[in-house]
Structures are given as C-alpha cells and as structure tokens.
Amino acid sequence: MWPNDYPVSAGTGTMTSDMTNIDPDPLMPRYTHRTPPEPLVASDTASWYPQPAGDDLDEALRHVLDQFDNTKHASWVIDKKGDGGTALLFAIDTGAVHVVGGSALAGEIRALLASEAIGGWRLHELPSTATPLRTLRPQLDVRFYNLLTRNGFTTVEEAAAAPDEGLRQLRNVGPKFIAALRAVTGESEERRLAVTSLIAGQEIRDRQAYLDERLQVPTALRYGPFIDALARSSLPPAALDKIAEVLNAEDLPPVDPTVALLLETAGEQPLLDHYLGTHRITTPD
Incomplete structure (x- = not known):
C-alpha cells in the first residue's frame, strides 16, 4: 500500500495521489523521494513523508536506488523546482530500473540510466512502441484504470513492465488489480523464476x-x-x-531458416536478433 495522501509537513501543502500538488519547502533540497519504509507500516505516516535526496540529480538518484533491495521495489522521485515534476521508479531484476511518467524529470532520469552514469544501475528498456494508456480504459474497471493514471502511467508498455512487487507498494493496489492488469497486458503475474533463499x-x-x-x-x-x-x-x-x-x-541448436525468414518478413527485428543470437548459424557445405 502506498499512502499518497498524507500531509507533507505542517504548513507546506498536501501530497496528492498524483504527486503533482507539492508546495516548495525551502528547508528541503531540490530532489526528494518517497520510498516505502521497512517494515511497511501503514499507520506510521511520518515514514511516508518526502525525504531529502539531494540538490544534484545524479546524487539524488544514487541515494534513492541504493535503497532498492528485496523489500523495496518502488519509489517516487520529486523535483521541487520549476516544472520538473515527478517520476515513479521500479526495481526490475538485477540492477535495471523501470522509469514511469512523461515528466521532464522522468526523461532526465531515463537519460542518466541509459548513459550508465549511475554505477551498477541501467535503464530497463521498453519496446519501441508506445501504446496510449487510454486503450486499456474499456478493458479495465474504472477504479483500476484511475489507479494507473494517478500514479503517472502514460503507456500500456509502462504498465506491462511494472513488476508485481513494486505495484503492491502503491496505494490501493492489491492482487485483484494486478491480476486484471496482467490479463489485459498479456503479462503473467509471476514473471521471474522463484528463488528459495534470496540475498541483498x-x-x-x-x-x-x-x-x-x-x-x-x-x-x-x-x-x-x-x-x-x-x-x-x-x-x-x-x-x-x-x-x-x-x-x-552446451552445443547451440542451429538456426532454422524458416523461423528466421518468418521473423524477418514480419518485421520483428528484436525477436529475430534474439533468435539469431541464441542459435548457431550454419554455412552450406
């Protein structure tokens, strides 16, 4: 659960569910963040207030990402200056970060991660397509669709890539929401192999x-x-x-020309590259 409606601090405004109505606080640095506390205690409202991250985006991003581990999978990063806005970050597999949102801040964070400027972290790449989120409106309960828009999702691809662990840390998100989202995005509920003994x-x-x-x-x-x-x-x-x-x-299986031709004809270059990269290309005798 992600309590997005708790007050920021006395006299400084209210943190709304879409994180856009934030009054500047001169005592806080330019970048702040809201990362779920550990353990998750909904009644501990003070733990959910925006916390300082830094005045430099590189510094702030390192500070936030260093908190991602096996129990923290989502975080809001907030730019309190100008129209920078907010960005929602999700931890994806090992060292990859999924950035949600169309704000200027989200774009800057994507650029930093793509340039590998943040050591140990990389940008989780999305498909080249960008299907508008509104295409899901007829297929989702209005409450579920509004949850996506309030949390800054702009495309179907963004929603499909969000990990279940991170989604569960958003306010009002539960198993029914995740099951409904996976049903319409074609993603399975558990997309990673289970591991018995996890590490940090x-x-x-x-x-x-x-x-x-x-x-x-x-x-x-x-x-x-x-x-x-x-x-x-x-x-x-x-x-x-x-x-x-x-x-x-292990000996790689040979490339089947028919499979390669079908993928090439369909214009599925990423799938073709993956297929060719995982099979052995043979030469005619």
Whole structure:
C-alpha cells in the first residue's frame, strides 16, 4: 500500500495521489523521494513523508536506488523546482530500473540510466512502441484504470513492465488489480523464476556481474530468466562457476531458416536478433 495522501509537513501543502500538488519547502533540497519504509507500516505516516535526496540529480538518484533491495521495489522521485515534476521508479531484476511518467524529470532520469552514469544501475528498456494508456480504459474497471493514471502511467508498455512487487507498494493496489492488469497486458503475474533463499540488493548486482563475466553471450541470452534467478539466489561462487561452465559447453541448436525468414518478413527485428543470437548459424557445405 502506498499512502499518497498524507500531509507533507505542517504548513507546506498536501501530497496528492498524483504527486503533482507539492508546495516548495525551502528547508528541503531540490530532489526528494518517497520510498516505502521497512517494515511497511501503514499507520506510521511520518515514514511516508518526502525525504531529502539531494540538490544534484545524479546524487539524488544514487541515494534513492541504493535503497532498492528485496523489500523495496518502488519509489517516487520529486523535483521541487520549476516544472520538473515527478517520476515513479521500479526495481526490475538485477540492477535495471523501470522509469514511469512523461515528466521532464522522468526523461532526465531515463537519460542518466541509459548513459550508465549511475554505477551498477541501467535503464530497463521498453519496446519501441508506445501504446496510449487510454486503450486499456474499456478493458479495465474504472477504479483500476484511475489507479494507473494517478500514479503517472502514460503507456500500456509502462504498465506491462511494472513488476508485481513494486505495484503492491502503491496505494490501493492489491492482487485483484494486478491480476486484471496482467490479463489485459498479456503479462503473467509471476514473471521471474522463484528463488528459495534470496540475498541483498547490492550483492545481487555483484553476482549478476560475476555471471556476466563467465557466460558466453549466446548462453546468457538463452538463459536470461535462469541467470537472473541464479544472481538472486544464495548459491556459492563455486557453484555459479560450475553452472556457467556447463551452460557454456552446451552445443547451440542451429538456426532454422524458416523461423528466421518468418521473423524477418514480419518485421520483428528484436525477436529475430534474439533468435539469431541464441542459435548457431550454419554455412552450406
């Protein structure tokens, strides 16, 4: 639950559900954030007030992202100066950040993450299409559709990419909302492999980098969800080394010309690139 309607502070205005009606506070830096406390206690309203993040966007973003771990998956970043607005951030797999919103601030954050200026974090890339969110209006209960708009979602692709863990931390979001959203966006409710023994956020990113160094590119592409789960698991490095060795030794299946032609004819270049990158290209005898 994400209580978006608590007061910011005495005499400084009210934080509305869409995070747009925010009065400047000269005692706070330019950038603030609202990240769910740990543990999540809805009655602890003071914990949900905007917290200082910094006057420099790089600094503020590092401060916010450092708080993402296995229990915190969503955060609002707020630009209190001019028309910068707000951006909603979600932690996606290991070190990737999904940025929601059409504000100037959201655009700046996307650019920073895409340039890899924030060490250990990258931008979660969305499909090149940008389907207007309004196309979901006839398919969703009005309450669910309004939840998306109030939280800054502008496209169907943004909504589809939001992780269940992060969505659950938004105010008034529950299992029924998530099930309804996945039904209309074609996404399954659980998009990551389950892991029995989870570890902390920074260690996950370190383990992902460790695996990336040991896996051949085609192997990493073929086993994306599996590699992500390994990084989130508590398997020791020696076990990761052995698994990487075995996976790298597997013989890649050959490219089927019919599959490649069908994808190319349909104009599905990303799918074609993935297919070619995970299969062995053979040459005629």
